[in-house]
Amino acid sequence: MTTISIPTVFYNDHVARDLPGGKVVRVGRVYSEVDLDRASWLDLASDAALYDGFVGDDYRENRRVCDSATRTLARLKMFDPPAAAILGVCQRSYGHGQVCGEDVYDDTDGICAHCGTPINQEAR
Ligand SMILES: [Zn+2]
Numbered sequence: 001m002t003t004i005s006i007p008t009v010f011y012n013d014h015v016a017r018d019l020p021g022g023k024v025v026r027v028g029r030v031y032s033e034v035d036l037d038r039a040s041w042l043d044l045a046s047d048a049a050l051y052d053g054f055v056g057d058d059y060r061e062n063r064r065v066c067d068s069a070t071r072t073l074a075r076l077k078m079f080d081p082p083a084a085a086i087l088g089v090c091q092r093s094y095g096h097g098q099v100c101g102e103d104v105y106d107d108t109d110g111i112c113a114h115c116g117t118p119i120n121q122e123a124r
Contacts, residue, residue, distance in 0.1 A: 004033070007031060100112060
């Protein structure tokens with residue numbers, strides 16, 4: 001988790017669309033402090049980049065949110081995305097008592113990067 005001050009206009013627009021936005025620590029008129037995990041950090045950054053790229057009528061009709069998205073992107077770029085959290089260890093069996101044993105992170109949606117097995121799948 002990383003706590004970052006994010007422009008309130010874009011942040012509120014982002015979460016109003018039911019997109020992952022972490023946990024709000026403090027709401028301010030201009031900036032809000034939010035706790036972001038890796039998934040919500042990356043989602044906020046890609047959404048802000050989308051709005052930052054609006055041109056012409058798309059920009060003019062959403063000027064307030066687009067300008068806030070540009071400032072959001074600048075804020076996020078001052079930090080590294082939070083590290084992925086380890087969900088567990090891959091238990092895929094190779095037989096003879098051997099298991100994969102790879103750490104599985106939340107940024108791969110719980111799928112082992114080594115063997116492609118979902119972590120919630122019971123070892124056989
Ligand atoms: Zn594995």
